[in-house]
Amino acid sequence: MGSLQEANRMKRLPLYLFTIMDELKMKAAAQGKNVIDLGMGSPDMPSPKHAVEELCRQAHVVENQRYSRPAGEVERKFKEAIAQWYFNRFGVTLDPEKEVLPLIGSKEGIAHIALAFLNNDDIGLVPAPSYPVHSDGIIMAGGILYNVPLTAENGFRPNFKNVPRDVLQRTKILYVSYPHNPTTACVDIDFYNDLAAWAKGKEIIVCSDLAYSDIVFDGYKAPSMMQAKGVKDIYGVEFHTFSKSYNMAGWRLGFVVGHPDILRSLAKTKSYIDFGIFRAVQWAAIQALLGPQDCVRDTVEEYRKRRNLFVDGLNCIGWKVEKPKATFYLWCRIPAKFSALTSLEFASRLVEEAGVVVAPGTGFGEYGEGFVRFALVQPQDRLKLAVERIGKVLAIA
Ligand SMILES: Cc1ncc(COP(=O)(O)O)c(C=O)c1O
Numbered sequence: 054m055g056s057l058q059e060a061n062r063m064k065r066l067p068l069y070l071f072t073i074m075d076e077l078k079m080k081a082a083a084q085g086k087n088v089i090d091l092g093m094g095s096p097d098m099p100s101p102k103h104a105v106e107e108l109c110r111q112a113h114v115v116e117n118q119r120y121s122r123p124a125g126e127v128e129r130k131f132k133e134a135i136a137q138w139y140f141n142r143f144g145v146t147l148d149p150e151k152e153v154l155p156l157i158g159s160k161e162g163i164a165h166i167a168l169a170f171l172n173n174d175d176i177g178l179v180p181a182p183s184y185p186v187h188s189d190g191i192i193m194a195g196g197i198l199y200n201v202p203l204t205a206e207n208g209f210r211p212n213f214k215n216v217p218r219d220v221l222q223r224t225k226i227l228y229v230s231y232p233h234n235p236t237t238a239c240v241d242i243d244f245y246n247d248l249a250a251w252a253k254g255k256e257i258i259v260c261s262d263l264a265y266s267d268i269v270f271d272g273y274k275a276p277s278m279m280q281a282k283g284v285k286d287i288y289g290v291e292f293h294t295f296s297k298s299y300n301m302a303g304w305r306l307g308f309v310v311g312h313p314d315i316l317r318s319l320a321k322t323k324s325y326i327d328f329g330i331f332r333a334v335q336w337a338a339i340q341a342l343l344g345p346q347d348c349v350r351d352t353v354e355e356y357r358k359r360r361n362l363f364v365d366g367l368n369c370i371g372w373k374v375e376k377p378k379a380t381f382y383l384w385c386r387i388p389a390k391f392s393a394l395t396s397l398e399f400a401s402r403l404v405e406e407a408g409v410v411v412a413p414g415t416g417f418g419e420y421g422e423g424f425v426r427f428a429l430v431q432p433q434d435r436l437k438l439a440v441e442r443i444g445k446v447l448a449i450a
Contacts, residue, residue: 062192062193062194062195063193065192066189066192066193067185067188067189067418069185069416070397070412070413070415070416071092071093071412071416073397074092074400074404074410074411074412074413074416077401077404077405077410078090078092078404078410081404081405081408086408087408088404088408088409088410089408089409089410089431089435089436089438089439089442090410090430090431091409091410091411091427091428091429091430091431091436091439092410092411092412092428093412093428093430094234094297094381094382094428094430095302095428095430096296096297096300096302096352096381096430097430097431097432098300098352098355099300100299100300100301100304100341101299101300101301101340101341101344101345101348102348103340103341103344103345104299104301104337104338104340104341104344105337107333107336107337107339107340108333108334108336108337110336111332111333111336111337112333114332114333116332117331117332117333117336118332118333119332120328120329121328121329121330121331121332121335122329123320123324123329125332127332127335127336127339128155128329128332128335129149129150130335130339131155131330131335131338131339132149132150132153132154132155133149134338134339134342134343135147135149135153135155135308135310135342136148136149136152136153137342137343138342138343139277139279139310142266142277143276143277143279143280144280145277145279145280147279147310148313151313151316151317152310152311152312152313152316153308153309153310153316154308154309154310154316154319154320155306155307155308155329155330155335155338156292156306156307156308156309157305157306157307157327157329157330158294158296158305158306158307159262159264159292159293159294159296159307159308159309160186160307161305161307161327162292162307162308162309162319162323163186163187163190163228163260163262163292164186164189164190164193165190165319165322165323165326166190166226166258166260166290166309166315166319166322167190167191167193167194167196167226168190168193168194168322169318169319169321169322170194170225170226170258170315170318171191171194171195171196171225171226172195172196172225173195173196174197174223175196175197175223175224175225175226176196176197176198176199176220176223176224176225177190177191177196177197177198177199177224177225177226177227177228178199178200178201178211178213178216178220178224178226178227178228179191179198179199179200179201179227179228180200180201180202180203180209180210180211180228180229180230181200181201181202181203181417181418181419181420181421182203182235182236182414182417182418182420182421182424183200183228183230183417183418184230184234184235184262184264184417185416185417185418187228187230187260187262188200188418191226196225196226197223199216199220199224200418200419200420201213201215201216202420203233203236203238203420204420208238209233209236209238210238210240210244211229213227213248213251214251221255221257224257225256225257225258226257226258226260227257227258227259227260228260228261228262229244229248229259229260229261229262229278230261230262230263230264231244231261231263231275232265232266232268232269232275232377232378232379232380233380234264234265234380234382234417235382235384235412235414235417235421235424235426236384237377237378237379237380237382237383237384239269239273239275239378239379240276241276242276242280242281245261245276245277245278245280245281245284246281246282246283248278248281249278249281249282249283249284249286249287249289250282250283252287252288252289253283253286253287255287256288257287257288258288258289258290258312258315259278259287259288259289259290260290260291260292261277261278261279261289261290261291261292262291262292263275263277263278263291263292263293264292264293264294264296264297265297265379265380265381266293266298267297267298267349267352267353268297268298268352268353268356268379268380268381269353269378269379270353270356270357270360270376270377270378270379271357271376271378273378273379275379277291278291279291279310279311287312288312288314288315289311289312290309290310290311290312290315290316291309291310291311292307292308292309293307293308293309293310294306294307295307295338295341297381298349298352299341299348299349300348300352301338301341304334304337304338305330306330306334306338356381356429358433359381359429359433359436360376360377360381360383360429361376362433362436362437363383363427363429363436363439363440364376364383366436366437366440366444367383367385367440367443369440369444370440370443370444370447370448371388371447372385372388372443372447381428381429381430382426382427382428382429383426383427383429384414384424384426385424385425385426385427386423386424387399387423387424387425388447390447392423395413395415395422396413396414396415396416396421396422396423396424396425397413397415399413399425400412400413400425402446403425403443403446406445406446407439407442407443407445407446408442409439409442409443411425411426411427412425412426412427412428413425414426
């Protein structure tokens with residue numbers, strides 16, 4: 054750029070490492086490599102057939118081609134469907150009008166909630182490594198980011214009790230997100246009970262990002278923060294997405310539930326920026342939430358098979374990895390003989406030498422150094438091939 058400068062807050066954003074990985078991927082492809090992309094968490098399986106069919110039907114209806122308005126018929130029904138899904142899934146009762154807000158993907162809501170609430174000297178607490186928009190939303194809103202380190206030793210769970218008192222006094226928002234991207238750590242309901250007890254009486258918005266609620270294995274059931282004791286006494290909200298459970302990432306569909314005052318301010322912020330979700334998409338979303346759910350079970354079963362195949366494969370080639378209880382990721386410490394490399398350098402070698410794209414740990418903040426993340430978003434035969442190729446790189450090093 055010439056002398057025209059971006060806003061300072063934009064300059065404070067970290068480099069988006071997926072862009073660098075994309076460039077490396079294109080370079081490898083240009084050299085004729087058949088690249089296997091396990092970098093981004095973009096699900097490869099199809100959206101539910103009944104949702105796609107409803108979208109096609111509703112797209113023809115002229116009424117649905119207009120701006121979405123908050124008081125419209127489908128807007129009301131979509132919120133009711135979300136409340137119904139919440140009750141079915143978690144046994145939590147929500148007021149569809151006051152405690153539910155649809156989003157154009159949960160990322161959109163996560164970014165805008167920071168914009169709605171943060172002043173320049175307000176702090177946002179983000180456990181790190183983290184899904185980037187938890188941190189970036191705070192920076193883009195002009196707030197101050199304070200990372201709470203997640204380590205293998207603390208089970209990748211944050212301890213907010215260790216945050217200095219002067220930081221807490223200026224904190225207005227914080228994030229938790231379990232099952233966790235990128236570390237795959239999980240929690241039980243006691244985690245949220247403790248969090249709600251700690252947050253009680255504090256003027257802090259507690260955001261739970263439950264993107265992977267349904268991608269769970271081996272009998273584990275991911276709890277919702279909204280099930281916690283005392284959650285109604287705190288400024289608690291929870292974000293959800295259709296991207297993972299229903300393979301609807303490109304549709305840009307999510308929602309947030311929880312404290313009515315927080316949702317009202319978020320809706321107000323959004324009303325200055327967007328016009329809501331295409332109505333045909335909302336009709337289809339109702340079908341996804343309330344229609345047959347075997348598509349979710351099939352998706353999870355496929356991820357379980359991929360997880361087993363890939364983890365067993367990595368262990369066979371000498372890369373010791375445990376099977377995660379949830380998400381479609383693997384968070385792997387860089388093998389000892391490569392430990393002199395940064396996660397970006399190691400990830401670059403995997404693209405260049407194995408033709409396998411992974412996410413470098415520092416794509417999730419500095420606390421991700423020393424790790425890479427695999428997203429199991431390719432069919433089983435491609436995953437087998439990826440393990441074989443990685444095995445060769447590990448063997449010759
Ligand atoms: C933890 C987490 N939250 C939110 C999202 C974004 O979801 P959406 O597609 O609804 O914006 C992702 C996507 O990878 C995620 O991993």
